Amino acid sequence: MEIRTVGTSALMIEVDDPLAWFAALDAERTAGRLDVTDIVPGAHTVLLDGVSSVTSLAATLRSWPPPSEVPAAADDLDIPVAFDGPDLGQVATLVGASEEAVVATLTSVAFRVAFGGFAPGFAYLSGLPWSVPRLDSPRPRVPAGSVALAAEFAGIYPTASPGGWQLVGRTDTVLFDIDRTPPALLTPGRTVRFVAA
Known part of the structure; x- marks a missing residue:
């Protein structure tokens, strides 16, 4: 995973499976364990915007294991x-x-x-x-x-x-x-x- 700072309040992560990362990060945000405003998947990246501390979040992301798969959609x-x-x-x-x-x-x-x-x-x-x-x-x-x-x-x-x-x-x-x-x-x-x- 490569992590880049975007402006003062966003991180861009380059990953092998952006959709799996999006799902995992969105689940963390929904559970109240990830304080970000927006999570935006791309072809090879995921943007996390509205981050209160990019340094702290970057360190946290580096310690996370990659998600194993994209969860099945609800509908x-x-x-x-x-x-x-x-x-x-x-x-x-x-x-x-x-x-x-x-x-x-x-x-x-x-x-x-x-x-x-x-x-x-x-x-x-x-x-x-x-x-x-x-x-x-x-x-x-x-x-x-x-x-x-x-x-x-x-x-x-x-x-x-x-x-x-x-x-x-x-x-x-x-x-x-x-x-x-x-x-x-x-x-x-x-x-x-x-x-x-």
Whole structure:
């Protein structure tokens, strides 16, 4: 584990399994044994913000054993997807399979929300069995609800925005609603399955 100070009240830890560390740290915070405001997982890091003593917490973290596994999420979420994206054929070519086989694979995977980013409600879903390159040139506008692949992640655009991921389908599921608690539907650790609509 590598620990870096970020500003005056945050620590960034670089770890092998950020989602397991997020779950373990969040459990400690919930139990009142860890005094931090925010715990934010990333692809290879976890940020702890609102730390009262970064020196003390860094020393504590260095003595912790790494978490053994990511605990099972409390609830799975099925997301209906129409697999008619403009890049589905290109993805099939890239992975050496038919479009039908790509859809079958995507609907058989139990994705895990690894972390959020890019836009409110956007979640990076781990579990993709291939690494799919981004587009050479990003689209100026990707419609909200677009189901997309890039690198080792799947994701769903919560709002219309520019984007360079390969679009394989679409969903009407609302991913971010400021009046919902929490506003983001896809939170770290949650299991997500795509269901062909």
